[in-house]
Amino acid sequence: MTRPTVTVSVITYNSEKYVLETLESIKEQTYQNLILQICDDCSTDNTIELCKNWIDKNGDRFVKTKIIVPDSNTGVSGNFNRSWNACETEWLKDIAGDDILLSNCIEDNMNYVSLHPDAVLVFSRVVAFGASKEQCKLHEEKIFDYSFFSMTLEQQYERIKYASCLPTASQFCNLKKLRDLGICHDERIPLLEDRPKWLNSIKKGIKFHFFDIPTVKYRLHKKSLSNSGMLSPKFYESTRLAYFYYVFQNTYDKDPEMAIREVIKHEVWLYNVYYKFYRYYRYYKKVISFPTRIVKHLKGYFYL
Numbered sequence: 001m002t003r004p005t006v007t008v009s010v011i012t013y014n015s016e017k018y019v020l021e022t023l024e025s026i027k028e029q030t031y032q033n034l035i036l037q038i039c040d041d042c043s044t045d046n047t048i049e050l051c052k053n054w055i056d057k058n059g060d061r062f063v064k065t066k067i068i069v070p071d072s073n074t075g076v077s078g079n080f081n082r083s084w085n086a087c088e089t090e091w092l093k094d095i096a097g098d099d100i101l102l103s104n105c106i107e108d109n110m111n112y113v114s115l116h117p118d119a120v121l122v123f124s125r126v127v128a129f130g131a132s133k134e135q136c137k138l139h140e141e142k143i144f145d146y147s148f149f150s151m152t153l154e155q156q157y158e159r160i161k162y163a164s165c166l167p168t169a170s171q172f173c174n175l176k177k178l179r180d181l182g183i184c185h186d187e188r189i190p191l192l193e194d195r196p197k198w199l200n201s202i203k204k205g206i207k208f209h210f211f212d213i214p215t216v217k218y219r220l221h222k223k224s225l226s227n228s229g230m231l232s233p234k235f236y237e238s239t240r241l242a243y244f245y246y247v248f249q250n251t252y253d254k255d256p257e258m259a260i261r262e263v264i265k266h267e268v269w270l271y272n273v274y275y276k277f278y279r280y281y282r283y284y285k286k287v288i289s290f291p292t293r294i295v296k297h298l299k300g301y302f303y304l
Contacts, residue, residue, distance in 0.1 A: 005033040005063055006091045006106055009083040011076070013041040015097030016050055018219065022097050023054050027061050031106035035064045038097075039083040042073040047097070064088075075190025084175060084184060092175045098219045099169050102127075105215040109172040112211050120177045120206050123149070124215040126167040131220040139220055149210035157202045161247045164195045166208075169218045181206070188245065192238035199246040 128136035145165035252259035
């Protein structure tokens, strides 16, 4: 019996250093029926040329291949939306252009969803690499919280309303069902595609499935978003927008006074993260001018 075709979509932006490793890991999948698509966000390096040359040599491995490039850079949220819009199959596996799929990734995910027909969002274990063992272990312990999958929807919402703890690199989704529920990436928040999507999914009552098998290797390097991006004012701004769009509004509709207290708590938390943890106060003094930033953000929200 022929198994369903699955799309693997590579999300790229200036990924020339690692994208060929990513593509090779897709080619080596034990699952055979694959569509490969590459969604680029107007890279200024050699990413697209490398991908085209690789597809010329390896395209026969796949049911179909395609490369999507927009007219202008839109940020990661827009790039993910292009990936989803271009997908022709029910099941989709997104992967960043610097990560690696373990050879069992698609096979294990499809085996799981065949046993769980209600699954829409599926996650598995992620292995960090590209740095020292100590750094990788610290990253896995700091970022990924696998206890999330045993929480109630209410607990999950509270757990990720400030920061995502999901092994996002392992995400495998039933795109047809997500589309039917109106789930997509919020392009108002260009550098933060995952947490708004998760919060919206929780609101829709979607269960987050998890199976405890490693399927993806997540690369740690200086230019990855989890390292360099989180130290940028633009990423900070995306974090703030996510809070206002997906947390503050809900609280304010129910209890305005509590919402004000919560936003102050959130801004203090961000200040502590950026100042105490990353210790880049001088670099951020224009962005996190605390506490006047809180008043500025509240005024901006209420158009005062």
